Each structure stands twice: as C-alpha cells, then as structure tokens.
Amino acid sequence: MSAIKKDYKRITTKSLIEMKSNGEKISMLTAYDYTMAKIVDTAGIDVILVGDSASNVMAGHETTLPITLDQMIYHASSVVRAVERALVVVDLPFGSYQSDSKEALRSSIRIMKESGGHAVKLEGGKEIKESIKKILNAGIPVMGHLGLTPQSIYKFGTYTVRAKEEQEAEKLIEDAILLEKLGCFAIVIEKVPANLAEKVAKSISIPVIGIGAGGGVDGQVLVIHDMLGMNNEFSPRFLRRYMNLYEGMTKAISQYVEDVKSEDFPNEKEQY
Numbered sequence: 001m002s003a004i005k006k007d008y009k010r011i012t013t014k015s016l017i018e019m020k021s022n023g024e025k026i027s028m029l030t031a032y033d034y035t036m037a038k039i040v041d042t043a044g045i046d047v048i049l050v051g052d053s054a055s056n057v058m059a060g061h062e063t064t065l066p067i068t069l070d071q072m073i074y075h076a077s078s079v080v081r082a083v084e085r086a087l088v089v090v091d092l093p094f095g096s097y098q099s100d101s102k103e104a105l106r107s108s109i110r111i112m113k114e115s116g117g118h119a120v121k122l123e124g125g126k127e128i129k130e131s132i133k134k135i136l137n138a139g140i141p142v143m144g145h146l147g148l149t150p151q152s153i154y155k156f157g158t159y160t161v162r163a164k165e166e167q168e169a170e171k172l173i174e175d176a177i178l179l180e181k182l183g184c185f186a187i188v189i190e191k192v193p194a195n196l197a198e199k200v201a202k203s204i205s206i207p208v209i210g211i212g213a214g215g216g217v218d219g220q221v222l223v224i225h226d227m228l229g230m231n232n233e234f235s236p237r238f239l240r241r242y243m244n245l246y247e248g249m250t251k252a253i254s255q256y257v258e259d260v261k262s263e264d265f266p267n268e269k270e271q272y
C-alpha cells in the first residue's frame with residue numbers, strides 16, 4: 001500500500017494533513033544544530049523536530065526536564081538557519097507552559113519570534129486545553145504529544161509502554177479527538193500498543209506520527225542520534241539503527257590520534 005509521493009517545495013502544516021488524506025506517510029527526525037539539520041533537510045525529511053531530547057542527547061542529562069526555554073531557542077534558531085524544505089517544530093520544554101495558559105503563550109511567542117521555527121509541540125491532552133487554545137488563537141500551529149510523555153517521567157516512574165489498560169487507552173483516544181477539535185495540525189504518539197495507535201489514527205483526520213507506536217499510524221519519528229547509531233546505550237525495541245556511527249567515528253578519531261602521535265599527520269601536502 002504505497003501512495004504516490006507528491007513533490008513539495010516547502011512543507012507546511014497543510015502539506016502534512018494533505019499527506020494523510022493521500023495516504024503518504026510522513027517522515028520526521030530530530031535535529032538540534034545547523035550542520036545536522038542541513039543534512040537531514042537535504043536528505044528529504046518532511047518534519048524536523050527540535051526536541052527537548054536535546055537535554056539527553058546534547059547536554060547529557062538523564063531526563064528532558066532540565067533543558068530551558070533559552071536553550072531550546074538556541075538549538076531551534078541553529079536548525080532554522082539550515083532548513084529550506086522541512087517544517088520545523090520546536091518542543092516547549094518542561095516548565096515553560098505548565099503553570100498557566102498565559103505562560104504557555106508567552107513561551108510559544110518567544111520560540112516563534114526568537115528562533116524562526118514554524119510550530120510548537122506540547123505534551124498532554126485535556127490538562128493543557130486552555131494553553132493550546134491560546135497558542136492557536138495567536139496564530140501559532142500546535143503539534144500534540146500523547147502516550148509516553150517524557151516530561152512526566154517522575155509521575156510514570158518508568159519508560160515502559162503506556163495505555164495498555166482500558167482506562168488510559170480510552171483517555172488517549174479522547175485526548176486525540178480533543179486535540180483535533182482544538183485545531184492541532186498533528187499529534188505525536190509515543191510508546192503505546194500498535195493497535196491502539198492505529199485506532200487513534202483512524203479516529204481523527206489530522207496526522208498521527210508515532211515513535212514506538214507501530215506502522216498503522218500516519219508517520220514516524222526517531223531521534224537522529226539513535227537512528228545513526230551514535231548512542232550505544234539507548235536500545236529500545238522500536239529503534240532501527242541505519243548506521244553505526246559510534247563505531248565509525250571512534251575508529252576515525254583513534255586513527256587521527258595515532259597519526260598525530262606518529263607524525264604521519266600533517267604531511268607535506270597538508271602544510272604551507
């Protein structure tokens with residue numbers, strides 16, 4: 001079941017909704033800096049997420065909680081400078097939107113104004129309804145995020161699969177329908193059973209982009225460092241590694257060290 005791939009010069013929120021109705025799957029990856037974003041955009045990705053996973057991947061924190069709004073804006077502005085085609089979505093970090101809807105709007109405006117990103121993403125459903133309304137009213141596109149929402153890790157206790165029980169599954173479906181009704185242009189669903197994610201995708205007309213949510217959804221997202229094999233520690237079942245950059249880069253760097261030590265580098269052609 002492979003749909004015709006339409007040629008988009010520039011991806012907008014409308015393009016993603018169109019892709020869903022055409023049955024074309026949406027590709028999404030994270031990026032946090034200029035050089036990586038340039039490669040990801042050139043390779044033809046539809047959506048670049050400046051994820052708060054930068055807290056883990058860029059800064060080495062154990063969770064996404066410590067990263068600040070200023071730091072997210074720094075990453076996002078670097079990404080935006082590289083991108084010509086992809087839609088750039090920026091995560092609102094923990095603490096920048098949960099207090100009240102005014103704070104959520106203020107943080108979203110800062111992201112749009114100071115980074116040049118094209119949309120924001122927030123974790124949660126019904127609980128953040130007023131915030132989503134306010135942000136949308138200001139003309140800022142919103143992507144939802146349901147299921148395993150890592151900013152609530154201390155509430156969940158573990159990163160295990162969410163919504164295995166009837167009650168949480170029901171809430172997930174209700175939240176997805178609510179997010180569509182409010183006017184979100186897409187929803188990320190993280191680490192829930194594939195049959196539930198597929199059910200959600202079939203219940204709404206905005207795209208559902210999955211991570212660890214199976215193939216029945218409208219698109220897929222992964223953290224770029226994970227899929228390039230730059231981390232060896234992170235190996236959840238949902239991850240497919242397309243390269244082993246950890247090994248490749250370690251070999252290259254070891255070779256450089258050896259070449260410097262042995263005075264092989266630089267040679268005559270590599271000097272003035």
Ligand SMILES: Nc1nc(=O)c2c([nH]1)NC[C@@H]1CN(c3ccc(C(=O)N[C@@H](CCC(=O)O)C(=O)O)cc3)CN21
Nearest residue numbers: 053056057064150158159160161223226234235236237
């Ligand atoms: N490098 C990276 N990749 C990600 O996908 C990612 C981040 N960081 N940081 C923010 C969130 C956190 N995410 C996570 C974190 C853990 C698992 C996970 O499956 N962890 C364990 C299993 C935990 C358990 O079952 O208790 C694993 O198998 O690695 C999945 C997504 C997704 N996001």
Ligand SMILES: CC(C)C(=O)C(=O)O
Nearest residue numbers: 030051052053188221
């Ligand atoms: C894993 C994705 C969906 C995310 O929110 C992030 O990278 O921060």
Ligand SMILES: [Mg+2]
Nearest residue numbers: 051052053091
């Ligand atoms: Mg995130």
